[in-house]
Amino acid sequence: MLKIDHIGIAVHDLDAAVARYQKLLNCTCHKIEEVTSEQVKTAFFAVGESKIELLAATSSESAIAKFLSKKPEGMHHIAFEVTDIYKEIERLKAEGFTPLSDAPKKGADNKLICFFHPKDTNGVLIEICQSIV
Ligand code: CMX
Numbered sequence: 001m002l003k004i005d006h007i008g009i010a011v012h013d014l015d016a017a018v019a020r021y022q023k024l025l026n027c028t029c030h031k032i033e034e035v036t037s038e039q040v041k042t043a044f045f046a047v048g049e050s051k052i053e054l055l056a057a058t059s060s061e062s063a064i065a066k067f068l069s070k071k072p073e074g075m076h077h078i079a080f081e082v083t084d085i086y087k088e089i090e091r092l093k094a095e096g097f098t099p100l101s102d103a104p105k106k107g108a109d110n111k112l113i114c115f116f117h118p119k120d121t122n123g124v125l126i127e128i129c130q131s132i133v
Pocket of ligand 1: 008035038107123124
């Protein structure tokens with residue numbers, strides 16, 4: 001794993017959360033992107049070499065809508081950047097972690113992504129991601 005790429009935070013109202021995090025971080029949100037495959041709208045803030053990703057659901061079927069139907073707003077996942085996502089998925093599977101997709105998917109911020117179930121990681125949903133070049 002290279003670094004924490006971003007921390008995902010699930011929110012109900014993206015615009016309100018963006019305004020709040022702009023004040024908190026004293027910087028402008030540099031990217032707002034809808035990811036139709038994940039049924040989310042995302043907003044990114046750069047903090048040093050990592051990012052904060054605010055996530056709001058665009059459909060009731062979204063993982064974020066399901067999360068927010070059971071839990072309050074808050075941390076949804078931690079994403080680690082990797083150099084070879086295919087190799088890292090195989091390594092993590094061999095170590096007993098459970099991927100939530102058979103193969104990497106195209107996610108936000110021009111990344112290939114793969115999630116791992118929080119039951120294996122002390123209750124924290126883990127994402128690994130690799131930039132698409
Ligand atoms: N962090 C920690 N725990 C979580 C969680 C999260 N983000 N989401 C769900 N859980 C908990 C559930 O509350 C449940 O807990 P209990 O067993 O104590 O009730 C447990 O995990 C297991 O839940 P499940 O029934 O197996 O699965 P869910 O239907 O709740 O789905 C998950 C959970 C993680 C499998 C699903 O959300 C998923 O596949 N996520 C990956 C994709 C994703 O999150 N996309 C949105 C972000 C996209 C982006 O970043 O662009």
